[in-house]
Each structure stands twice: as structure tokens, then as C-alpha cells.
């Protein structure tokens with residue numbers, strides 16, 4: 001068993017997890033390792049201490065357990081030795097595998113998707129985000145386990161202190177009825193949001209990118225605001241929009257968005273549609289990437305795939321490499337050569353901000369004010385080509 005960090009102080013839920021990963025087929029070892037490290041950070045974000053990890057390479061998963069029987073025994077032993085009370089799989093598990101593993105290991109077993117859903121549940125603050133998360137959680141549970149079991153699972157364990165909790169109501173109310181109710185609520189919130197967006201007086205620019213890339217820090221640096229920033233995955237779940245002064249009476253509305261991650265649960269993407277729609281409706285996307293991250297290319301690929309999934313792949317974009325203060329001169333040169341049109345910045349140090357403002361101003365000419373209330377302004381920006389085309 002490989003030891004990861006184990007600090008009681010860092011765990012606020014009192015739970016200890018054993019991480020498990022089955023690397024299938026022709027996997028990329030570096031990618032698998034990074035995915036496991038990311039899972040550890042996700043557990044950390046959920047307030048769970050990590051006792052260690054067990055990994056296995058297999059050509060194919062086993063039907064009943066995903067993991068092979070020999071490795072299952074290792075996992076059992078590792079759980080006992082590490083005093084773990086939850087096992088978190090990096091792979092997606094089906095309902096049968098979860099039930100079998102629960103029984104075989106005698107402790108709660110969850111997968112990466114469920115962990116991400118639970119983090120979202122804990123971190124959602126606005127009414128809209130809470131509805132979106134609860135909807136995604138319930139749809140996930142309903143799709144995987146019979147309702148009676150889904151309700152039991154919903155009542156305990158990590159992350160169940162978010163908007164999805166309230167066991168009494170759950171016990172008394174069929175899950176599916178609640179899902180319909182949540183969908184109706186969400187539709188109302190979305191309609192309200194849509195009306196507000198139609199009236200916007202300035203072009204909309206969205207900060208998108210992998211979680212922890214520094215989007216909120218950049219929003220704060222560019223607009224002198226105080227959005228929540230933390231060295232956590234999914235620090236931001238509620239979008240914030242601030243006015244960005246571009247000089248000469250010209251401005252844009254700059255919006256922070258939920259970060260992306262590899263294998264972001266589809267249900268979550270669907271539920272967060274109204275939040276993520278902001279990217280698709282923008283005149284311009286600032287794709288923010290952590291330039292110093294070892295898996296930069298993977299992150300960019302995930303961002304592009306997610307943008308395609310949410311229908312934002314046709315929006316004009318600028319690529320902003322953030323955290324340039326962490327780069328060696330060689331790495332900086334490599335990035336400049338590979339992405340000559342990208343902007344280099346450090347939101348934390350406040351460097352590269354003027355270049356970003358100029359690039360936004362160039363890409364988003366002033367919007368003509370709407371003639372009647374509720375009528376969207378014609379948007380010249382969407383017809384112009386971008387000086388800093390990228391990626």
C-alpha cells in the first residue's frame with residue numbers, strides 16, 4: 001500500500017479513505033498517477049483524510065467488483081491497516097459493483113463521480129447551485145440503485161451535509177417526485193436568469209478553465225473584487241459577474257464559472273446547465289490554464305471537450321496562461337513557442353493584466369445599447385475575428 005498524506009487536522013469529516021484505482025487497457029501511467037493525485041485532492045476538499053491507495057493494472061474489469069479478487073484482498077487488508085471507513089474508487093462503478101464491494105469490504109464504497117457530487121453538495125451556496133446539485137445527486141442515485149437503497153445512502157456518509165440532506169423529508173417523499181419538483185424550480189430560476197442576461201448592457205466575457213487554474217484570482221485582479229479564492233478543487237460553484245473597465249468608457253461583464261475536471265459527471269454538467277450556459281452565451285471566453293501544471297495539455301483537452309459538451313465550442317476565445325510566476329525561463333520559452341498567440345499572466349502577482357484588458361477590448365467592441373427593455377443588443381463582437389486566436 002502506498003502511503004499518501006494522513007493528517008488528522010486536514011480532515012474535517014472524521015472519515016478516513018482508502019483510494020482505489022484500476023488502470024484499464026492501454027492506459028497512460030502519468031495520466032493515471034495524476035488522476036489518483038487529483039482524487040486525493042478531491043477527498044481532501046471533501047474533508048476526508050486519505051490513509052493510502054491501492055492500484056491495479058488490468059486489461060479488462062471484472063464484472064462483479066471491477067478489481068480482481070487478489071487485489072480485493074489487498075484492499076481489504078489496506079483498509080484494516082489504514083483504519084479506513086470509506087473506499088473511494090477513481091473509476092466509475094456500476095450499482096452491482098458498488099453493492100458487491102460494500103458487502104465484501106464491509107465499509108462504504110463510493111466512486112469519483114459520487115465524491116465530486118458530494119463536494120458540490122457541500123460547497124453550493126446559492127439557491128440555484130443547491131437545486132442543481134440536489135438534482136444531480138438524486139438523478140445519479142436513482143440511476144444506480146433502487147430507491148429504498150438510494151435513500152439509505154443519501155442519509156449518511158461524506159458530503160451528505162449539503163443541500164441534499166434532510167433524511168426525514170426524504171423518507172416521506174418519493175425520490176422521483178422530488179426530482180420533478182427540482183426540475184420545475186430550476187426552470188423558473190433559469191427563465192429569470194435568461195431575462196436578466198438579455199438586458200445586459202456590456203459584452204459578456206467568461207473565465208473558463210480547469211479547476212484551480214486561478215480563474216477567481218484573475219477575476220479579482222482584473223476587477224478589483226473579492227471573489228472566494230482557495231487552493232481547493234471546486235472553490236467556485238456560484239458564478240460571479242463583475243464589471244471590467246476597458247478604458248474610454250468601454251467595459252465588459254466578466255464572469256467567473258465553475259471549474260472543469262477530467263471526467264466531470266455528465267449529470268452534474270446537465271444540472272449545472274444554467275450556470276454553464278453563461279459560457280455558451282458569452283461574446284468571448286478567457287480560457288485560463290495553470291501554466292506550471294505538469295498535465296497542462298490534459299487540462300486543455302478536458303476544457304475543450306467540456307466546452308463542446310456545453311455548446312460553447314464556437315465562442316471566440318483567448319488562451320490565458322496563468323501562474324507564470326511559477327515557470328522556469330525554459331518552460332516559459334517552450335510555452336511561448338507552442339502557443340504564440342496566448343497571453344501570459346500571473347493573477348497572483350498582477351502581471352500581464354493590461355495585455356489581457358487590451359485583448360478583451362480588441363475582441364469585444366462596445367455593444368450598442370438595447371433600444372427597448374428586454375431586447376438583446378446587436379453584438380458586433382460576435383462577427384469579428386479575434387486578434388489573439390488560440391488553441
Ligand SMILES: Nc1nc2c(ncn2[C@@H]2O[C@H](COP(=O)(O)OP(=O)(O)OP(=O)(O)O)[C@@H](O)[C@H]2O)c(=O)[nH]1
Pocket residue numbers: 210211212213214215216217218228229230231232233234235236237258259260322323324325326345346347348349
Ligand atoms: N503562484 C500562483 N498561484 C496562483 C495564481 N493565481 C491563482 N493562484 C492560486 O491558485 C489557487 C486557485 O486559485 P483560484 O482563483 O481559486 O482558482 P479557480 O480557477 O477559481 O479554482 P476553482 O474555483 O476551484 O475552479 C489559489 O491558491 C490561488 O492563490 C498565480 O498567478 N500564481
Ligand SMILES: [Mg+2]
Pocket residue numbers: 215216217228229235236256
Ligand atoms: Mg474559482
